[in-house]
Amino acid sequence: MIPLAARPEVAMSTPPERTELLYTGKAKQVFATTDPDLLWIHFTDGATAFNGVKRATITDKGRINAQISAGLFERVEAAGVATHLVQAIGPADHLVHRLEIIPVEVVVRNIAAGSLSKRLAIPEGTALPRPLVEFFYKSDELNDPLITDDQALLFGWARAWELAYLRDAALRVNDLLCGFWDGLDITLVDFKLEFGRALGRGRGGQILLADEITPDGSRLWEKGTLRKLDKDVFRRDLGDLGDTYRELFERVFGEAAGR
Ligand SMILES: Nc1ncnc2c1ncn2[C@@H]1O[C@H](COP(=O)(O)OP(=O)(O)O)[C@@H](O)[C@H]1O
Numbered sequence: 001m002i003p004l005a006a007r008p009e010v011a012m013s014t015p016p017e018r019t020e021l022l023y024t025g026k027a028k029q030v031f032a033t034t035d036p037d038l039l040w041i042h043f044t045d046g047a048t049a050f051n052g053v054k055r056a057t058i059t060d061k062g063r064i065n066a067q068i069s070a071g072l073f074e075r076v077e078a079a080g081v082a083t084h085l086v087q088a089i090g091p092a093d094h095l096v097h098r099l100e101i102i103p104v105e106v107v108v109r110n111i112a113a114g115s116l117s118k119r120l121a122i123p124e125g126t127a128l129p130r131p132l133v134e135f136f137y138k139s140d141e142l143n144d145p146l147i148t149d150d151q152a153l154l155f156g157w158a159r160a161w162e163l164a165y166l167r168d169a170a171l172r173v174n175d176l177l178c179g180f181w182d183g184l185d186i187t188l189v190d191f192k193l194e195f196g197r198a199l200g201r202g203r204g205g206q207i208l209l210a211d212e213i214t215p216d217g218s219r220l221w222e223k224g225t226l227r228k229l230d231k232d233v234f235r236r237d238l239g240d241l242g243d244t245y246r247e248l249f250e251r252v253f254g255e256a257a258g259r
């Protein structure tokens with residue numbers, strides 16, 4: 001697999017300007033823009049784990065995550081799954097379609113790890129016979145609990161056709177990402193996706209893949225050594241997360257993460 005090409009950003013004819021700060025999350029800031037249908041997402045250097053209990057600032061993390069995520073979104077879009085990305089508009093910034101986020105986080109697992117291993121006592125590293133899709137309710141207060149399809153329907157978090165689309169799109173993204181990371185000698189263990197409903201003009205009515213695809217929300221294990229190249233390095237104090245992410249960037253883009 002050829003690494004993603006680091007290439008200059010394509011300029012929009014008249015890119016909208018960033019206006020007021022709408023939301024400060026754990027790893028990103030969301031701004032309004034002069035275009036009511038578009039948002040400006042700035043990836044910060046903030047790292048959190050255990051729902052914000054553990055916090056740190058990791059130099060370069062915002063830029064690295066923004067650039068990896070943009071590259072992967074472009075591939076996903078090219079493979080036929082629509083995403084919210086309009087364009088990478090700065091070194092750590094995405095211009096995106098404004099969505100109503102569906103409060104159902106979609107996790108795809110290829111190998112048992114993390115909460116699945118804990119919940120069901122499946123030893124970490126156990127290969128799953130096929131990819132497993134899990135839904136979690138997006139709620140910081142509740143620590144993003146695992147939910148059933150029926151709960152999502154009954155409480156109105158998503159419609160039946162939306163859950164079907166989420167599952168199907170997530171599996172297609174998994175196929176693509178498994179191939180991409182495999183080509184870099186990295187195993188995609190699991191990852192989390194968010195989706196949203198496009199309300200504005202252009203892509204109105206569509207469900208788009210939103211948020212990010214980054215090593216913050218994925219488990220990536222180096223083949224052979226099983227060395228972790230993702231946020232578990234921070235969660236479990238396994239080394240320097242900045243160094244890990246710079247190494248990952250170099251593998252993805254074939255060049256160092258320059259300033
Ligand atoms: N296209 C979009 N439209 C609206 N909201 C979005 C879009 N993409 C991502 N978001 C939301 O923006 C926030 C990004 O900030 P983040 O630091 O990840 O927040 P959080 O702490 O909630 O995970 C998330 O809550 C995410 O759901």
Ligand SMILES: [Mg+2]
Pocket residue numbers: 025026027
């Ligand atoms: Mg988030």
